[in-house]
Amino acid sequence: MTRKTGLIAALDTQDPATAKAWAQAVAPSAGAIKLGLEFAYAAGFQAVADVAGSAPLFLDLKLHDIPNTVGSAVRALSHLRPKMLTLHASGGRAMMEAARQACDDAFPAHERPALLAVTVLTSMDDHGLQEIGVAATARDQVVRLGKLAMAAGMDGLICSAHELAPLRDVLGDKPLLVTPGIRPAGSQAGDQKRIMTPAQARAAGADWIVVGRPITQSDNPAAAAAAIVAELAG
Numbered sequence: 517m518t519r520k521t522g523l524i525a526a527l528d529t530q531d532p533a534t535a536k537a538w539a540q541a542v543a544p545s546a547g548a549i550k551l552g553l554e555f556a557y558a559a560g561f562q563a564v565a566d567v568a569g570s571a572p573l574f575l576d577l578k579l580h581d582i583p584n585t586v587g588s589a590v591r592a593l594s595h596l597r598p599k600m601l602t603l604h605a606s607g608g609r610a611m612m613e614a615a616r617q618a619c620d621d622a623f624p625a626h627e628r629p630a631l632l633a634v635t636v637l638t639s640m641d642d643h644g645l646q647e648i649g650v651a652a653t654a655r656d657q658v659v660r661l662g663k664l665a666m667a668a669g670m671d672g673l674i675c676s677a678h679e680l681a682p683l684r685d686v687l688g689d690k691p692l693l694v695t696p697g698i699r700p701a702g703s704q705a706g707d708q709k710r711i712m713t714p715a716q717a718r719a720a721g722a723d724w725i726v727v728g729r730p731i732t733q734s735d736n737p738a739a740a741a742a743a744i745v746a747e748l749a750g
């Protein structure tokens with residue numbers, strides 16, 4: 517199956533004016549903008565709504581709490597009409613099912629966000645997993661949590677590009693697979709551990725790649741985003 521891989525630009529800042537400027541800069545290239553914990557905590561949800569006004573919103577709040585609280589949080593977020601919303605698969609089946617139910621209740625059918633379960637953060641490697649008591653490799657843990665998330669009714673998964681092939685082998689074409697940890701050749705990995713270039717992620721079968729600092733910390737965010745999209749098309 518041939519996939520078209522889209523770009524989601526991660527706008528990690530605390531400043532609404534900066535986020536708006538970046539959103540405008542990447543608008544010709546990005547299929548969605550990602551606002552997450554840093555921006556929501558610093559600027560508030562009205563600012564999230566303002567910045568997202570003109571672009572599809574990937575709301576990366578990585579919900580992780582007891583089922584009742586996560587379900588209520590999904591209901592409380594419904595006015596933002598995100599295109600995608602994240603939660604942690606490690607919160608377990610009942611938590612994800614509560615999010616699914618809340619989403620189906622609180623959103624009109626044609627405006628339901630894709631619920632995406634974070635499997636293993638792309639900043640973690642096998643050693644980092646061992647430190648928190650997970651003996652499995654990152655790859656095996658991603659597949660284990662990916663299967664659980666899809667059984668709990670999630671629409672897709674957040675994973676690194678390294679796990680795309682094993683996930684497709686086990687879960688097929690249905691899940692929306694979204695990969696942060698993307699670094700164009702020559703850019704700094706920073707805190708990301710499981711990385712690939714945009715072209716490698718596309719070849720591996722990503723539906724979306726998420727790119728933040730290589731765009732926002734460049735001298736020209738519009739050109740950086742356009743170069744990534746050109747790499748995806750090439």
Ligand SMILES: O=c1ccn([C@@H]2O[C@H](COP(=O)(O)O)[C@@H](O)[C@H]2O)c(=O)[nH]1
Pocket residue numbers: 526528550552576634636637638639674675696697698706708726727728729730
């Ligand atoms: O496993 C995950 C889940 C989410 N993220 C988010 O993606 C962006 C990546 O930003 P970069 O600057 O390109 O590293 C960031 O907002 C994370 O919160 C992730 O990196 N890994």
